[in-house]
Amino acid sequence: MLGDLDQPWYGFELCHAAGLQSGTVYPMLARLERMQWLVSEWETADPTKLKRPRRRLYRLTGEGELASRKAVERLEADLRRAQRAVHPKGRTRVRPA
Amino acid sequence: VSIGPLALGILAAAGALVALSLYACGRLVASVAADELKGWLPHIAAGIIATAVARLPETERARYDEEWLGELLAYQDRPVTALIFAVGVRRRVSEVVNELPSPSAAPAPAPTPDPPAEYSLPYVRPWAWNADNADRTDDADKADRGDRRARRAPLTRSEFAWLLRKVRDDAWLTDEWLSEELNYPKKQIAAWMAGTQMPPTRDVVERLEWLCRLTDGLLVEPWERLRRRVDAG
Numbered sequence: 001m002l003g004d005l006d007q008p009w010y011g012f013e014l015c016h017a018a019g020l021q022s023g024t025v026y027p028m029l030a031r032l033e034r035m036q037w038l039v040s041e042w043e044t045a046d047p048t049k050l051k052r053p054r055r056r057l058y059r060l061t062g063e064g065e066l067a068s069r070k071a072v073e074r075l076e077a078d079l080r081r082a083q084r085a086v087h088p089k090g091r092t093r094v095r096p097a
Numbered sequence: 098v099s100i101g102p103l104a105l106g107i108l109a110a111a112g113a114l115v116a117l118s119l120y121a122c123g124r125l126v127a128s129v130a131a132d133e134l135k136g137w138l139p140h141i142a143a144g145i146i147a148t149a150v151a152r153l154p155e156t157e158r159a160r161y162d163e164e165w166l167g168e169l170l171a172y173q174d175r176p177v178t179a180l181i182f183a184v185g186v187r188r189r190v191s192e193v194v195n196e197l198p199s200p201s202a203a204p205a206p207a208p209t210p211d212p213p214a215e216y217s218l219p220y221v222r223p224w225a226w227n228a229d230n231a232d233r234t235d236d237a238d239k240a241d242r243g244d245r246r247a248r249r250a251p252l253t254r255s256e257f258a259w260l261l262r263k264v265r266d267d268a269w270l271t272d273e274w275l276s277e278e279l280n281y282p283k284k285q286i287a288a289w290m291a292g293t294q295m296p297p298t299r300d301v302v303e304r305l306e307w308l309c310r311l312t313d314g315l316l317v318e319p320w321e322r323l324r325r326r327v328d329a330g
Contacts, residue, residue: 011164012172015182023184023192027195030193030197034197034198052170053171055167056164
């Protein structure tokens, strides 16, 4: 969702993108909506023209964007730290005497 | 009793015929059953969704019923995927219920309706705006209005309330200062902070945007530096 803030997402699409089950995604969406990190609205296009029911579309709010960016940054920092722990830079191999 | 080779041959042929017939019947029955099951799967999925929706508070049922059934119908050609979707929703519906506002809770005071949208409020992003723009002039800011970071998009009531609180807390402004800066009584500002009202004019939001840039660039950083110096002795 952070990749393109203007693009709204619907539930099934989010399940596919996140690789998660609907039972995991929908409680998360409800929680984020309650916290006002997400807003949702019905698709405005005419279902008769789309030939399918209208969808509920989810979008990040300003607050949600800020919080998720911080979360991503934190995760990246943790990953970098973990990577450094596994492959420390400048470490020389100790040769046997 | 001895059976001649001819009788044995006839018996073997009859056996083979029976086996072939049984195999053909089995294939036919399996194919019919698979078609039947395939036809029933969407109804089973819809039934599972209906039981999930029944567990939601009454006020939310219509919304989730339409949302989840809509997702199912969009995947009519993949009935097994739709069934997995429905089962997933049904299994964790209690978690959705926990996240929804409880109907027994006292009703929140009805917020006043927003003024008619004659304009689009600026989408304020002081954290992005100020990272590398601390010494920009107003003219340069105006020229960048089309920039993605300063693009115009609807600002919700809660976002505005959050922003107001952030400015007050980050810049350590008192309510009096904020009232002076925005030219509105403290009571009115408190209502905006509580998220029950939107500011009546765009000037307020633009003034706040300006304050964000000013405070982020000029107030917060020097305060932090000063505090660090004091802390260091």
